[in-house]
Each structure stands twice: as C-alpha cells, then as structure tokens.
Amino acid sequence: MTIALSLMAGSAGAAVENLVAKEFTKVMPDGVAIAMWGFARASDTSCPSTSIVEGPSAPGPFIIVPHFDDVLEINLCNELDEPVSVVIPGQAMPKNGVAGTLLSPVYHTAGKFAGRVRSFTQEAAASGGTQSYTWDAYKHGTYMYESGSHPQVQIQMGLYGGMKKDFGAWRLAYDGNAHQLGGFFYDHEAILFYSEIDRALHDAVGAGTYDPEGDPALVMTSIADYHADYGLINGQAFPAVAPIVIGTSGDTLLRFYSASPDDRTPVMQGLYAKHIAQDGKLYPYFSEQYSLRLPAGSTRDVMLTVDCMQAGTPGRHVLYDARMKLTNAGSASAGGMRINLQLCDPPADADLDGLPDDQDNCTNTSNSDQRDTDGDGYGNVCDADFNNDGTVNFSDLGIMRDRFYDSDPDADLDGSGIVNYGDLGIMRSQFFQTPGPSALGD
Missing domain, CATH: 2.60.40.420 (Cupredoxins -  blue copper proteins)
Structure with missing residues (x-):
C-alpha cells in the first residue's frame, strides 16, 4: 500500500x-x-x-x-x-x-x-x-x-502533511493586507504539527477488520468510539519528540497544524505570542496570548518574539496541550502533546559537564567537580603533567610509577582515592600532549 x-x-x-x-x-x-x-x-x-x-x-x-x-x-x-x-x-x-x-x-x-x-x-x-x-x-x-x-x-x-507558501528567501510570511502591508518578516521558523492515534482503529485497519458495511459484532464499522491513545507533535509522542531550538533573539514564526479530530489548546508557559493568521488567512486585527485554540483540521500562525537579554527568557520552556492530552496510552509518566522550547543559545559547554567553556578547567573532558589538586588551573582529569614542564612524557610516567597504589591526590587523575590502572589509562591518552585544554590554565 x-x-x-x-x-x-x-x-x-x-x-x-x-x-x-x-x-x-x-x-x-x-x-x-x-x-x-x-x-x-x-x-x-x-x-x-x-x-x-x-x-x-x-x-x-x-x-x-x-x-x-x-x-x-x-x-x-x-x-x-x-x-x-x-x-x-x-x-x-x-x-x-x-x-x-x-x-x-x-x-x-x-x-x-x-x-x-x-x-x-x-x-x-x-x-x-x-x-x-x-x-x-x-x-x-x-x-x-x-x-x-x-x-x-x-x-x-x-x-x-504540512505545506507553506511565502517569500522564503526573504523570510517574509504572507503578502500583507490593509493592516500589515508588508507581511511579516521572521528570523526563525518552527513547525508544530498536532495529530493523534487511536490504537483500536489502526489495529483494525491493519488487520483488515475495519468495514463500514460489515457486522458490528465482528468488525469495526465506524469511529464512533474513537479514543486517542497517543497525542503527537511532529509525528512523535513526548518524550521522543525533538525540542524546538531558537538560538538567538528575534521573531520566530510558529506554524501550527492539526490533523487531530478534537480541538487542541497549545499553551506556551510564561511566553506571549502574536496571533497573525488562521487557515492561511491573515487576521484583520492581531492579539497577543500565551495560548491558542487549534480546531480540528486547521492551521494557525503565531509570531513569538524572543529577547535573549530579558530575564526569564533563556532556557527551556514547555509547550503543552491545555486539554491534557499529556500521557501515552494511559501511562502515569509524562507523554503525549508536549514539547520543549529551548530559547537562546546556552553558554558553550563542549564536554557537557554543566560548566561553561569559559569557566571550565577541562573544556574537552567532563569534570563537573572541577578537581584541581595542584592548583595550576588544569583539572586533574586532563592534567597528567605532574612536573609542569608543559608536556606529558616519560618523566611524568616515572612520577606515576613512584606513586602507584598510593593515595597521592595529584597523581589520582580520576578521583578514585588511589593511583591505579584507571589513572594510567588517562595518562596514556594524554601522552606527548600538553595538559588541558583549560580556560583557567596558564
């Protein structure tokens, strides 16, 4: 098929x-x-x-x-x-x-x-x-x-499926009307497509037991008993749905679509957006709200202005269905029609240890504890240069050998409390290299 x-x-x-x-x-x-x-x-x-x-x-x-x-x-x-x-x-x-x-x-x-x-x-x-x-x-x-x-x-x-027509190269939506002669310029764009799955209907169609002219005692004949087990955004149920990432300040055009048979009410917690169009037609007047009514089979366009300098804007915001389609097949855990909006680029964190790179004493190696026992600005996990000559070499290997199975904190690279083969493995990965990199080292 x-x-x-x-x-x-x-x-x-x-x-x-x-x-x-x-x-x-x-x-x-x-x-x-x-x-x-x-x-x-x-x-x-x-x-x-x-x-x-x-x-x-x-x-x-x-x-x-x-x-x-x-x-x-x-x-x-x-x-x-x-x-x-x-x-x-x-x-x-x-x-x-x-x-x-x-x-x-x-x-x-x-x-x-x-x-x-x-x-x-x-x-x-x-x-x-x-x-x-x-x-x-x-x-x-x-x-x-x-x-x-x-x-x-x-x-x-x-x-x-979803579709659009606009002045894409210029990031200009619509060709204007008496109230907005130039249309709407936007810096970013995001698609939010709502849909649902009734498992019983899909099972019946897949098994060939859906027949509007059949015997109701033997087959499914209609969707009169429709019940959505899963609520989806962009084809996925939370937590599988990918977040919407808006990295910088500017105007973001959010295009909402609904293939759901029921009305939905997306809520942008703590955010307000300008409602500009419905089903491909500009509104004569625009309103700013934190939620919108998304009827079955319809589309909505809203403009979200993001100011990354405004307190409370950077970070994660949850967009969810106020009609509470927020579980998967009745599970007690969070699911369904919710998606995260990640606004404004967080500080760079190459090793994902929660420390911004400009504050991290091992920018490429995860070390959330920032342990630096010799105080040279390089975290232990990226600093096997024990004699501080600028290179990890055989001199450092000799120092580690002398401290093996000891509790020397400087040679204890992994923080296990004892110098052992785990530390030797870390040293081996750094051999003939400089310590770090570090934002705090010399």
Missing part, C-alpha cells in the same frame, strides 16, 4: 510534487508498534514507485511552494488497497492535471452507502492507480494537504 511526494522543477511558474501513498509502522515511546498509512516523496511519477527519496511518514513530507510559483501540481500514485485522493483545505478545489477541468466529488455507487459522497475529489484507484491534481493561483499561507477520500479513517491513519 503506497502515495509519493517530491518537489522538482516544473514548467515556469509551476511547482510539481510526486506523491506516493504507502503503509508503514511507527513504534511509540512505550514500544507499541502501530500500523500507519502515510505519504512518501518520489522523484518521478512511476507507479508502483521506483524512485522514493523520502519514505512514508505522518505527517508526510513538508511541501514548500516557492512564492513565484502560482501553480501547484501533485501527481499521486496510490499503492494502498483503497482509493485515495488529495485536497488542500483553504485552497480552491483542484483541476485534473495541467489546464484540466475542475474535478468533482466521487459517490458510492453500490451497497448501503450508495449515493453518498465517498471523496471530495477524483481519486487514484486502489493498488497502483494514479491521479494528477492542479491548483491554479495557489495562495500564500500555511496549509495542510490530506486525503479527501474516506477522511474519517484515512486522515487518522496518517494521510496528511
């Missing part, structure tokens, strides 16, 4: 993506393997695809439409065993390929749902079908792409 995406050179003024829809498996932080569907990215339109350059994921590959391209074309290859389509809420309905006719909804033609809409637009048939979609006059903003077929299941299975 498969769909593929790939940005590549198209005709003048057109961005072209090749999408392939595929099955894959995601392992959650508690070790549970979940059956998923997702979009992959490919370099050509072969179907079944032989040119995947970015594997299936949920959310799918991020699509960037260059600001000078007015047309977006997506070529869809469907390797799943049911029809799939692509729609972009907030943009016009797509046409059938370049210069094609407007595509129409697809209806069930048989069974208990005959006459009802199955898809918002034309589909790529199951197991190798293809379909080309074109959006003319593609608008600036933050949008989601997703399957328009059987969306209550296919979106939950993972057929969705």
Whole structure:
C-alpha cells in the first residue's frame, strides 16, 4: 500500500510534487508498534514507485511552494488497497492535471452507502492507480494537504502533511493586507504539527477488520468510539519528540497544524505570542496570548518574539496541550502533546559537564567537580603533567610509577582515592600532549 511526494522543477511558474501513498509502522515511546498509512516523496511519477527519496511518514513530507510559483501540481500514485485522493483545505478545489477541468466529488455507487459522497475529489484507484491534481493561483499561507477520500479513517491513519507558501528567501510570511502591508518578516521558523492515534482503529485497519458495511459484532464499522491513545507533535509522542531550538533573539514564526479530530489548546508557559493568521488567512486585527485554540483540521500562525537579554527568557520552556492530552496510552509518566522550547543559545559547554567553556578547567573532558589538586588551573582529569614542564612524557610516567597504589591526590587523575590502572589509562591518552585544554590554565 503506497502515495509519493517530491518537489522538482516544473514548467515556469509551476511547482510539481510526486506523491506516493504507502503503509508503514511507527513504534511509540512505550514500544507499541502501530500500523500507519502515510505519504512518501518520489522523484518521478512511476507507479508502483521506483524512485522514493523520502519514505512514508505522518505527517508526510513538508511541501514548500516557492512564492513565484502560482501553480501547484501533485501527481499521486496510490499503492494502498483503497482509493485515495488529495485536497488542500483553504485552497480552491483542484483541476485534473495541467489546464484540466475542475474535478468533482466521487459517490458510492453500490451497497448501503450508495449515493453518498465517498471523496471530495477524483481519486487514484486502489493498488497502483494514479491521479494528477492542479491548483491554479495557489495562495500564500500555511496549509495542510490530506486525503479527501474516506477522511474519517484515512486522515487518522496518517494521510496528511504540512505545506507553506511565502517569500522564503526573504523570510517574509504572507503578502500583507490593509493592516500589515508588508507581511511579516521572521528570523526563525518552527513547525508544530498536532495529530493523534487511536490504537483500536489502526489495529483494525491493519488487520483488515475495519468495514463500514460489515457486522458490528465482528468488525469495526465506524469511529464512533474513537479514543486517542497517543497525542503527537511532529509525528512523535513526548518524550521522543525533538525540542524546538531558537538560538538567538528575534521573531520566530510558529506554524501550527492539526490533523487531530478534537480541538487542541497549545499553551506556551510564561511566553506571549502574536496571533497573525488562521487557515492561511491573515487576521484583520492581531492579539497577543500565551495560548491558542487549534480546531480540528486547521492551521494557525503565531509570531513569538524572543529577547535573549530579558530575564526569564533563556532556557527551556514547555509547550503543552491545555486539554491534557499529556500521557501515552494511559501511562502515569509524562507523554503525549508536549514539547520543549529551548530559547537562546546556552553558554558553550563542549564536554557537557554543566560548566561553561569559559569557566571550565577541562573544556574537552567532563569534570563537573572541577578537581584541581595542584592548583595550576588544569583539572586533574586532563592534567597528567605532574612536573609542569608543559608536556606529558616519560618523566611524568616515572612520577606515576613512584606513586602507584598510593593515595597521592595529584597523581589520582580520576578521583578514585588511589593511583591505579584507571589513572594510567588517562595518562596514556594524554601522552606527548600538553595538559588541558583549560580556560583557567596558564
């Protein structure tokens, strides 16, 4: 089962993506393997695809439409065993390929749902079908792409992704309106994509026991009993989700996306941000808040101004869901929809011992105790130069030999309380080298 995406050179003024829809498996932080569907990215339109350059994921590959391209074309290859389509809420309905006719909804033609809409637009048939979609006059903003077929299941299975169009080279979002004629310049950008997993639904689809027309006593027939076991940000549940790192002062555009079936309320504890757009449209007026309402299937753009000189700004801030989707499958430990914002570059600490390099007496060797028994500015763990001649050599080896199995503090490099083979190993790693480096040595 498969769909593929790939940005590549198209005709003048057109961005072209090749999408392939595929099955894959995601392992959650508690070790549970979940059956998923997702979009992959490919370099050509072969179907079944032989040119995947970015594997299936949920959310799918991020699509960037260059600001000078007015047309977006997506070529869809469907390797799943049911029809799939692509729609972009907030943009016009797509046409059938370049210069094609407007595509129409697809209806069930048989069974208990005959006459009802199955898809918002034309589909790529199951197991190798293809379909080309074109959006003319593609608008600036933050949008989601997703399957328009059987969306209550296919979106939950993972057929969705994020996209944007702005003046990327100039870091300028939107093309302005009466209240913000120049749009919004930004120094940094971060993506926050919210989604959920109902394990029962994924297990049923993966096992082939989801059937809307089946016997409810034997199979799952709807998502009426939907319950999210996992809340995800950027495709991962905490603590697996990578933090958002904003290293310097400036304006950061936070692009929020939601493929969750429920509304979510992200809260930036202790921080305020300007709300500028919803579903790709600038607000007529802007407000500053520490939280936002993120309805199901929507996008939001907020501008976070970071001042690294302001007290309380540098360091870690937690962004979490105020609707409390904060556990994984009911576990008592922290999880779910939370992510850390690391603001402002912390002081350089090459050896990760908690001491800034400009205060560390062994900048490349971890020694949080800063033990320096001879007081020469070099910590013991990086100072086997016992005679202080500037080089660790055979003279120092002779000194260590004389003190072996003794408690001499200067020769006790590892702080174990006795000079032994552990200290000899440290000396060996420093042989014919200078002590340190140290920010405090001569």
